[in-house]
Amino acid sequence: TTTGKTRRQLSEVHGVSEEQIVVYEESFSLLDKDGDGNISNYEIRSLMSSLGYSTSLEDISSVISKIDVDGDGTVDFNEFLTIMRQGGSKGESDIELRQIFDIFDKKTDGFIDKDELYDLLVKLGEHITDEDVIEMIEEADCFDNDGKVSYEEFKAILHSK
Numbered sequence: 686t687t688t689g690k691t692r693r694q695l696s697e698v699h700g701v702s703e704e705q706i707v708v709y710e711e712s713f714s715l716l717d718k719d720g721d722g723n724i725s726n727y728e729i730r731s732l733m734s735s736l737g738y739s740t741s742l743e744d745i746s747s748v749i750s751k752i753d754v755d756g757d758g759t760v761d762f763n764e765f766l767t768i769m770r771q772g773g774s775k776g777e778s779d780i781e782l783r784q785i786f787d788i789f790d791k792k793t794d795g796f797i798d799k800d801e802l803y804d805l806l807v808k809l810g811e812h813i814t815d816e817d818v819i820e821m822i823e824e825a826d827c828f829d830n831d832g833k834v835s836y837e838e839f840k841a842i843l844h845s846k
Contacts, residue, residue, distance in 0.1 A: 695763075699770050706766070713765050715809050723759035724749075735808050738788075779840075786839050796833040798822070 726745040733740045789797045825834045825842040
């Protein structure tokens with residue numbers, strides 16, 4: 686994790702709030718399994734495998750190379766933050782967001798419910814309570830308060846941060 690001073694600096698450079706930097710840090714740490722400050726192709730492959738997806742190291746390396754500004758073959762937090770804020774072109778961004786949403790939507794019913802979110806977070810190694818998950822769903826369920834998150838709500842909550 687970063688210090689308060691570093692968060693302020695990152696906040697200014699990337700044009701996001703310090704609270705959002707904390708959210709990005711948490712997301713980054715989910716991917717950085719060995720805690721070395723970098724996300725490797727092996728860590729991404731492990732994540733994809735735990736979610737039931739078979740992805741080659743070549744495909745993952747290809748994706749990393751587009752993000753890896755310093756050319757070291759991994760994604761550090763600053764590179765991660767840059768790509769999270771840029772999101773690629775509008776079309777790419779929507780496609781990528783949809784793919785991420787579909788990973789959460791295991792029932793393929795067009796919604797993310799608390800059970801799907803809980804299961805995914807546990808698979809990612811998070812120690813989380815039902816109350817935490819309910820709070821996350823309530824925050825994201827911003828259009829119709831139906832207890833589940835639609836794709837449009839998912840997009841809205843990500844773009845509001």
